[in-house]
Structures are given as structure tokens and as C-alpha cells.
Amino acid sequence: MVIYPAVELVRASLGRYSITGLHQGAVGLRNYARLVGQEALPAVAGNTVVWVAAVVALTIALSLGLAQLLNESFPGRRLVRWALIVPWAASLIMTSKLFVWLYDYYFGLLNRVTAAAGLAPLDWLGDDRTVMGAMIAVGVFVSLPFTTYVLLAGLQTIPGEVYEAARVDGAAGWRSYRLITLPLLRPALLVAAVLNLIYVFNSFPIVWTLNDRNPGFAHDTMITFMYKIAFKSALRDVGLAAALGVVNVLLILVAVIAYLRVARWREEPV
């Protein structure tokens, strides 16, 4: 089940295909060489790094706060915990379409809010300066629930006695959070980071939907670029797209291994 598509992907990346998808023979590694020569590749790679790094970092930072909040007992906690699941349960295309209208220059709610604050309206999804930020905001929004729950589960494994002991030793507030909570939360943080890394890197619907009005490849990530190579650009090339697919799998593998190395290396002195 896992191996067959992978084998097919590699096989496709070594072939030459006509625009209709007809296989026209093997070309060895030529698709990979052509991929490196794509003019748009540096920009797309840069976008991918910004997209993944920003979404994962912001998601984890915000989720730490949210998890802490939901770990405290307050009236209506159960309701808030449930409400948090909604963005996660909703279809990504639906969520993205909703944000398309929120960001719209003429109809969008966001421009009404900024207008009330005395600011000029912006074409959030058409303006080259704001597209990436607008996409990142949606990426964070949909990643928060899962991440918060992973961290919340992590918080609940920390026994109360540890905090009591810390209090006796005179550590409280921020100090206790930094010295007790964060180190003990490390396994949960590790899981959240790695899963988000993979998930955000592979995310297609958000970037596709919010960027669909912009011609060219200036705001694409490696994933949407792969789709455009195969179906939506003058290249129309399944072989080339498959080569990028193989590269994508290897990249995310390397990124995850590198992250785990660094995380473990930091763990040792503890």
C-alpha cells in the first residue's frame, strides 16, 4: 500500500510523457536535470521555506499559550475545548474559500475592519507583499487545534507534585514554566513539530485556493508548483512533476531527520 505508489512515482519521474499522459519512453535522470534548470525553482523553494518555518513556528508558539489556557480550569472550558476542534474538522477547501471572501478587496470583512481603523483597503490576495502573510495566517489557523491538543495532552502528563516541589524550592510563574513545564513538555513538542513540519510542507488546498488568482509561480510552494507543472502550465509534464514529487519526499525526509538530530542533541545535557 505504501510501496506501490512510491515505486510508480519514481518510475514516472524517469519517463517522458506527451501532454495527454502517453508514455513515450525512458529518459533516465533528464527530468531531474530539467527540474534544476526551472527558472521559478529558487523563488518556489524560498516560498516553501518561509511558508513551513512561519506556519510551524507560529502554530507552536500560539498553541503553547492555548494549551496552557485550556489546562486551567475555568467555567465553560469544555465548550471552548470543543469549539477549538472546529477549524480542524472543517474541510480545508471550505475554510480556504471562506478566507478568500474575508480577504476580498471589494467584499471582504477584513477591509471593513481596517477601514474602520482609518487604513486604506488592500487587495490581500493580489498584492505581492501580502499574499504570503495571508496564506500563513490561514495555515496557522487550521494547524492550531491539532497542535494545541498534542501539547495539552503533554501538559496533562506532568504530575502536580513536580510543581509543588518547585514551589517549595521558590520557583513560580515564568520561572517554573521555563524550568519545569517546557523541559517536561519536550516529547509532546517534538511530536507536534515533526507532524506539523510534514503536514504543512505537504499542504496543498490553502496555497492553491488563496493563490488561484495570481498568474505565474511567484507565490507557489513545492507542492502547488508540482501540480502546476503537471497540469496547469505550458510545461504540462507528468515526468517532470513526478521528479519534483520524488525530490519533495526526500526533502521532507531530510528535514525531519535533521530536526530530530538537533532536538536529540539538545536533549542530552538534561
Next chain:
Amino acid sequence: MIQNNQPPDVLNLNSFSSYAKDGLLYSGDEALSPRTREDFLEAFARGGTYRDKLYGFPILASARAFFYNRDLLAKAGVTAPPRTWDELVQAAKRVQALGAGTIGYALPLGPEEAQAEWSIWMWNNGGDWKAGEAWAINSEKNLQALQFLAALANTHKVTQINPGKTNRTDGAFQLFKDGKVGMVIGFSPLAAQLDAEAKVRYGVTQMPTNVGTPVTLGVEDYLMAFKKKGNQEAVRQFLDLYYQPEQITRWITAEGFLPVTKSGRERMSSNEKLKPYLDALPSARLAPTTDPTWDKVKLDVQQSIGAAVQPGGDPKQVLDRLQKNAAESAR
């Protein structure tokens, strides 16, 4: 499906020539009865021909037309819809001057359907995609047309914001349906939506032209039949049933499209709603779908022509590049 060696028996698509080029299709002689073949309207049969044989069987057609908001034009003091490009600029300026977010002309050159919008402007300046057999995307007339569109956006400022990044369905049409736009290029499905919403009083007329005779874009969809072992007789029977005059006309009427057969045109000529489009059909031109290179050129136009009308865009550079890519693909 082609990639997995599992082609369908029959496929409905808006392009066919790449499949014909790859030798995957039955020709009309193999898959259609003579009576069906002869019923196709000449222009649409020509639009389905690759190397002198019919491979793309016309299934439906639509034609674009020029839509205008009657109330906005009247309020702006424009008494009749523009017939020339100069009149268009004047009318658009007056509508735009109404203020309060009103837009003169909504220009969608984003990736969704940029090639359609662009074809119409190009043709109404006397330009074309090809000169004879060769691609001629960066011809002088085409360049003038694109510079005109860029001027609409950036010099006269009578379009919506970022026309190079506006799609048709959720962009230009949405704004027109909301009553914010004076003029837009539409087609019969837009008319159906406007009628259903009954919010905007609109008129439909022919395109403003810069060369005397207005031209519009006709769009043709195709049925094609894939060669598979033992399916020829079944495909033939299916297609003959499908193209029986009462069958195809009922379907085309229900969907609000235009007829592609002589018998269908006779049956539908009395339909008042379709009159502007049926009238436009004789002056309608098709995109060069008979050239397999078109399938790539179309995508290239969708992904790049918008850049030419953005602030600081360079129409000449965009067209030169499209021409270079098309010439390379054609080789």
C-alpha cells in the same frame, strides 16, 4: 487515465488535438454515421479537424457577448453601449467617475480564463494567434491590443484593482452581479444567473471594436472516441443515438448552450433568450484548438498574460516570451 493505459471510450473535453496527434482517437469516418457527420455546422466541424480528419466531434458551443449595466450607464450619461474602443474608454471613464467603488470595465486576466478575454480584445484589433501556419502571438496588432488593456488598467484607471490577478467567475462576474461594474464580457450562463437574481438591469450587445467589424469568441466542446479493442461498434451506436436531433437539442437547450448542428440551429432559432448569441455566432471565431500546440499555449497565456496589465508590467516582453515558447512547443 491515458497514463495508466485505461482510456475512456468517449470523452467530453474542450481540447482534442493532442489526443489526435498521439493517435489515440477514432476519426469521424470510423465512429459516426454519414448522416451525423453531415449535420455538424461547418465552422464547428472545422474546429474539430486535425490533419484533414474530424476527431473532435462538436458537442456544444457558447459565444461571448458584451454585457452592460443599464442603470449605471444611464446614471453616467452614456446613452448607448460603446461600439468602438474610443467610446468604450469614454463610457468606462464616466462610469468610474460615479465613485463609491463603481468600476468602468471589469477585466479578468487572471489564470482561470485569460486566453478567452485576451482572444476577444486581440481579434477586435485585427490581430490573431497565428499567421498562416506559424504562431504570431507578438504581432504588432496584438501588442497594441495588450497595451490598450494595460492602459485601461493603469493610465485610465477604469478597471477593478489588479486585473491581471482577477479571475472570471469569482472576480469580474461577481462584481458585475453585485451591480458595481458598468461593462464586462459575459456569456449565456452569466445571463441566467443575472435573471435568477434579478438585481441588475443589464443589456447584451456585440463587442466594441477597433477595426470596424466586431468579433466575438466562440467556444466549442468536443466529444472524442478512444480506440480500444472491440469498442468501435458500441461507440458508434452511442454517438449516433446521442446526435439524434431531438436528443442533442434537448440537452443543449436545458444547459443554455448553443447548437452545433444544422438541425439544432433550426430548432432553436425561435428562442428569444438565445438571440444575441445566435446572432453573434456568424462573427464568432474559435481559438486555434486544431493545433496541438494550443493546449500548451493556452496554459502559458493563463499563467503569464496577467503580468502585462499589472502596474509596471511589460506587454511586449510578455508577448515575446509567449511567442518564443509557442514556437518552441510547435517544433
